[in-house]
Amino acid sequence: MSATLELPDYRAQTPEVAARFARLRERPVALEVRNLTKIFDSARGPVTALRDVSFSVHKRELMCVIGPSGCGKSTLVRILAGLETSTSGELRVYGEPVSGPGPDRGMVFQGYTLFPWLTVKQNVMFGPLVAGRPDLFAESEAREWIDLVGLSKFENAYPHQLSGGMKQRVAIARALANQPRVLFMDEPFGALDAQTRCKMQSYLLDIWKNVDITIVFITHDLDEAVFLSDRILVLDANPGRVHEVVEVPVPRPRSEAQIFDPSFMATRKHIDGIMHPPGQEQKETPVMRLAVSDPDVV
Numbered sequence: 001m002s003a004t005l006e007l008p009d010y011r012a013q014t015p016e017v018a019a020r021f022a023r024l025r026e027r028p029v030a031l032e033v034r035n036l037t038k039i040f041d042s043a044r045g046p047v048t049a050l051r052d053v054s055f056s057v058h059k060r061e062l063m064c065v066i067g068p069s070g071c072g073k074s075t076l077v078r079i080l081a082g083l084e085t086s087t088s089g090e091l092r093v094y095g096e097p098v099s100g101p102g103p104d105r106g107m108v109f110q111g112y113t114l115f116p117w118l119t120v121k122q123n124v125m126f127g128p129l130v131a132g133r134p135d136l137f138a139e140s141e142a143r144e145w146i147d148l149v150g151l152s153k154f155e156n157a158y159p160h161q162l163s164g165g166m167k168q169r170v171a172i173a174r175a176l177a178n179q180p181r182v183l184f185m186d187e188p189f190g191a192l193d194a195q196t197r198c199k200m201q202s203y204l205l206d207i208w209k210n211v212d213i214t215i216v217f218i219t220h221d222l223d224e225a226v227f228l229s230d231r232i233l234v235l236d237a238n239p240g241r242v243h244e245v246v247e248v249p250v251p252r253p254r255s256e257a258q259i260f261d262p263s264f265m266a267t268r269k270h271i272d273g274i275m276h277p278p279g280q281e282q283k284e285t286p287v288m289r290l291a292v293s294d295p296d297v298v
């Protein structure tokens, strides 16, 4: 006999959480996306990757974007970062229309993108130097960012001497060193093992707490999305379009133990239901998160 756990409505919020969302809505809009459509030309004809996608992200918000494979998550974030053009639609950063890449937006990818011939410190200094900062200034700034991601002892190491988690921490420091106003992350922890991934999520929340940055984080991992997000943008596939923007009712600060909170489980179940509607041959995604107390990532 199996007991069914009664979960609350995923929209139920404690007064504290409701107050936090009220404050979030009052913050300036960092990123505004209006009616974004992307049609690719392919050998088999036009492919509509995104259709009429609209949403806003507030200053210092952490928004995850989740959806099935091929729903256009990477295309969306590449357009937002200016690495891809849209077919139609509008993008504003703090009210200013933008097209093409700019220093106001940074990006961290899934693959390891550090320069292998440069040390950790040189990798982090690279952006500020290109932007014309004097050497000594760039170096002391790089040290601060490296310290923030907890890698001071490794500032003279080369990327091949680092674990995958450490490389991604350097990639975050390198992106932040350019002082973007919005940081885009496309499955940045997707190549890491489950345990390192959990630690990296906690590291990211620590970094985010200490830096004035708005984050748009792409993932297809439900636990990751609920653990990290203020709100989750859920996309449908074929073509990619907004299904719902979910306010995560789990209080902050977040901890690993919250995955057993009814509010966490209710949100997770709701989004799982969107991604795997009843009638589809799909098991519910198993809970992958492990309780991790060791703060050391390596």
Ligand SMILES: Nc1ncnc2c1ncn2[C@@H]1O[C@H](COP(=O)(O)OP(=O)(O)OP(=O)(O)O)[C@@H](O)[C@H]1O
Binding pocket: 040, 041, 042, 047, 048, 049, 067, 068, 069, 070, 071, 072, 073, 074, 075, 076, 220
């Ligand atoms: N350069 C391209 N030319 C043609 N079609 C493309 C191109 N890039 C992406 N697509 C198509 O656009 C759709 C969205 O792709 P995209 O990579 O953005 O999805 P995704 O949600 O990031 O997938 P995944 O979860 O697998 O990373 C897919 O149908 C893909 O085949």
Ligand SMILES: [Mg+2]
Binding pocket: 073, 074, 075
């Ligand atoms: Mg992708």
